[in-house]
Amino acid sequence: EAGVAQSPRYKIIEKRQSVAFWCNPISGHATLYWYQQILGQGPKLLIQFQNNGVVDDSQLPKDRFSAERLKGVDSTLKIQPAKLEDSAVYLCASSLAKVRSSYNSPLHFGNGTRLTVT
Amino acid sequence: AQSVTQPDIHITVSEGASLELRCNYSYGATPYLFWYVQSPGQGLQLLLKYFSGDTLVQGIKGFEAEFKRSQSSFNLRKPSVHWSDAAEYFCAVGAHDRGSTLGRLYFGRGTQLTVWP
Numbered sequence: 001e002a003g004v005a006q007s008p009r010y011k012i013i014e015k016r017q018s019v020a021f022w023c024n025p026i027s028g029h030a031t032l033y034w035y036q037q038i039l040g041q042g043p044k045l046l047i048q049f050q051n052n053g054v055v056d057d058s059q060l061p062k063d064r065f066s067a068e069r070l071k072g073v074d075s076t077l078k079i080q081p082a083k084l085e086d087s088a089v090y091l092c093a094s095s096l097a098k099v100r101s102s103y104n105s106p107l108h109f110g111n112g113t114r115l116t117v118t
Numbered sequence: 119a120q121s122v123t124q125p126d127i128h129i130t131v132s133e134g135a136s137l138e139l140r141c142n143y144s145y146g147a148t149p150y151l152f153w154y155v156q157s158p159g160q161g162l163q164l165l166l167k168y169f170s171g172d173t174l175v176q177g178i179k180g181f182e183a184e185f186k187r188s189q190s191s192f193n194l195r196k197p198s199v200h201w202s203d204a205a206e207y208f209c210a211v212g213a214h215d216r217g218s219t220l221g222r223l224y225f226g227r228g229t230q231l232t233v234w235p
Contacts (some may be wrong), residue, residue, distance in 0.1 A: 004161065042122070042208050042225030043162070056222065063127030091161055104150065104169070104212065108222065 003028065004110035007091050012116045017079035021113045025073070025094030033107065034067055034077050035091040043091055047076065082117045089114050120213040124226035132234045133201050138227050140195040141209030143171035151192040152223070153183055157205045165207075167191065179203070204233045205208050 005024040006033035013019050025032050030051050035043035046065065048056040060067070064083070078090040079086055088110040097105035121144040131137055143149055148180040150169050154162040166177025183194045192209060197232040 040227065042210070042227050044225070045222055048222075093161070104221070106152075106164045106167065107162070109154075109163070111159060111161050 001091075003034050004094055004108055005094055006110035006113055007092075010113065010114050011118075012118065013082055015084055016081040018078065019082055019115060020078045021075050021092075022113075023075045023077070025075070025092070026063055026108055028097055029094035029108070030072070030098045031095045031105075032069055032075050033093040034075070035093065036110070037089040037091055040089070046077070062080030069089060081113075082115075083087050084117050087115055087117045120211060120224045122209050122224050122226035124207075124209055126229045127196050127227070128230045128232065130232040130234060131199050134198050137194075137196045137199045137203070137231070137233070139207050139209075141192045141194065142190050142213045143192065143195050143209075145211055145213045147213070150221075151183075152210040152212065153177065153181070153192075153194050154208045154210060154225075155179075155205050156208065156228070162208060165194070181200065190201060194233060199231075200235055201233045201235060204231055206230050 007022050032049045034046045036046050037043045047060045048069045049069040052069045065079055066102045091112045093107040094108045095105040095107050121143045125140055131194050152167045153165040154166050156162045161221055164183045165181050166183055168175050168185045176182050181196050185192050206228045208228045212221055212223050214221055
């Protein structure tokens with residue numbers, strides 16, 4: 001099966017600019033996640049979708065970050081305006097999990113987008 | 119609050135040597151435990167998971183991990199390391215936040231493994 005696709009692989013922007021990342025999950029995976037991985041740290045969940053609905057965005061900095069998953073398939077994550085501390089790898093993952101036991105099913109990760117904010 | 123501690127930031131072993139990567143967790147209930155591996159420029163790949171039952175679980179690529187409730191640990195082991203095992207390894211716990219029905223994965227900071235030829 002095809003894996004989780006993410007683009008772009010790399011992005012360099014100046015602070016206060018905006019940026020968007022795209023993710024296409026594995027076909028049939030209803031649950032989609034965006035993680036932020038800062039250098040030297042483990043991934044941190046930003047937002048979780050079940051189909052096209054948000055089920056957990058408690059750790060998403062909503063003043064600058066937004067995400068959507070139209071039609072319950074592809075997803076985009078946007079940062080506007082970007083700050084220096086947003087420099088990180090943004091990982092998209094998908095799974096077959098149901099919401100209430102969303103950690104029971106393995107997550108399948110994309111290769112990530114490395115963002116550098118200068 | 120849930121947390122995962124990987125005390126070793128970087129480990130170096132010789133090819134063919136045995137390996138143990140440490141992981142300790144903090145969670146009030148029975149945890150769901152995972153080990154993921156991340157090669158440079160790649161996403162994370164699941165190595166193995168523990169939900170219940172036998173406390174010694176087998177994973178892919180010859181890895182195994184042992185759940186020890188008394189020590190709140192879930193250490194990853196491999197009897198003989200190959201050069202291709204060089205990567206970053208993440209321990210994770212699946213848990214609910216207090217008062218929430220949503221499950222979430224909490225990752226440790228990772229352990230970077232270097233393998234000498």
